[in-house]
Amino acid sequence: MLRCPQCGSTDLYTMIGGYGGFRYRCKQCGYIGSFVLESDEELPSPVTRPKESEEKKIAVPLWLKIVVALLVLYMLLYLLILIP
Ligand SMILES: [Zn+2]
Numbered sequence: 001m002l003r004c005p006q007c008g009s010t011d012l013y014t015m016i017g018g019y020g021g022f023r024y025r026c027k028q029c030g031y032i033g034s035f036v037l038e039s040d041e042e043l044p045s046p047v048t049r050p051k052e053s054e055e056k057k058i059a060v061p062l063w064l065k066i067v068v069a070l071l072v073l074y075m076l077l078y079l080l081i082l083i084p
Helices: 051-057 062-082
Strands: 012-017 021-026
Touching: none
Parallel strands: none
Antiparallel strands: 012 021
16 A cells, blocks of 8 residues: 655655656645655654754753853853953
8 A cells, every 4th residue: 555755644656757667646635746755554654753843952061051150150160360
């Protein structure tokens, strides 16, 4: 059974085209391409990667926070020494 890689629908039909190959067209989302998923069993629809946004939220690593904290502390100490 062929599946659409975009929406997971099995409602595909074959087109002939491209460079000597088959192309598939999805009736559900309009996807056209030579790459389709092939599966015998029922699979859940491909999920639109939620990981990417989560990774961006925790993009600031711990060591960077420590470095920034140390830098601020160093600047404060430097100012305290300079002021008197
Ligand atoms: Zn589709």
